[in-house]
Amino acid sequence: MKAIVYQQYGPPEVLHVAEVEKPTPTAEDVLIRVRAVEATKTDCEFRSFKLPVKWTWLPLRLATGITKPRQPILGMYFAGEIETVGSAVTSYKPGDTIFGCTGFDRGAYAEYVCLPESATLVPMPHNMSFAEAAAIPLGALNALHYMRRANIQPGEQVLITGAGGSIGNYAVQIAKAFGAEVTGVDGPHKRAMVMKLGADHYIDYTKTDFLQMDQSYDVIFDMVTSTPYSKCLQRLNPNGRYLLGNPRFFKMLRSAITTRFTDKTVLFAFAGETEAELHALKEMIEAGQLVAPLDGVYTMTQAAEAHHRVETEQRVGVVVLQIGD
């Protein structure tokens, strides 16, 4: 089968299409014909090994391969069709269209990926293309996880920083679906997309600091590490919730004290990427509450271009690789 592989850590150009062995399912596995896969920031980090949190370098390098990548095929979030199923598999049959996550094993930048039946796999929404469905799991699972934890009530004021980012653009839609009045904060080039996704208000962070404005919020979902913690709490209404989407160590420590001793709650948690959550997203998509904003769809031979697009922060929406013809 064909796969986009990398044999060494480095710039996007280390990615190339190669012929590799097709995986063979065991009795408990499904073999999936991958049709589309998201090109994520995490894929770029696995490829380049330039990590935003420096102390993670050694443990991650030990896990992924010291001198060269142990798993040469990236890709964690995908959509495709079940090709064959192992003898013990009962939930899927050949021809079923599904979307889901590979977890840390990766391998979805390839024509076929083999996963246990228990992996996070859900029938694809009937109103989405493969490319759109592949753009859902990463951003929308994380967004749903946080928006549910915030226990948003209809009519509440929700502010989302990084609203045009890969998690923020789903958080905007989910908060709207929960009945909130949503303010998105991001750069000027993302305004049109965030408003189209349903935001009621938009603040361009390059011109206006929302922390200096009079408005206060019931929920602040903060994807930006540099947002000052105390000032953010001051912008919360009584019983407000501050969600740290991109938590740093000291903010995590302070969160316990704030939650214990004030009327505000500070939350952080990494999404479990469960099948139940992906099912909930499928229902929202089919109900017309959630769309996948695509920045662009690239072929397998354009993988390096797709990675450039992601890591130079030019994308407005999700970057997807189409796998196969």
Ligand SMILES: NC(=O)c1ccc[n+]([C@@H]2O[C@H](COP(=O)([O-])OP(=O)(O)OC[C@H]3O[C@@H](n4cnc5c(N)ncnc54)[C@H](OP(=O)(O)O)[C@@H]3O)[C@@H](O)[C@H]2O)c1
């Ligand atoms: N908690 C979790 O479960 C979880 C899961 C995955 C990832 N993360 C982390 O969460 C972070 C965000 O993820 P993402 O994938 O959504 O990132 P992303 O796609 O890069 O989005 C970040 C957005 O924030 C904008 N931004 C930058 N500075 C800002 C500011 N001062 N105010 C408002 N917006 C600002 C960026 O705009 P520009 O284009 O102008 O820079 C960009 O649109 C990442 O660092 C990631 O590591 C957390």
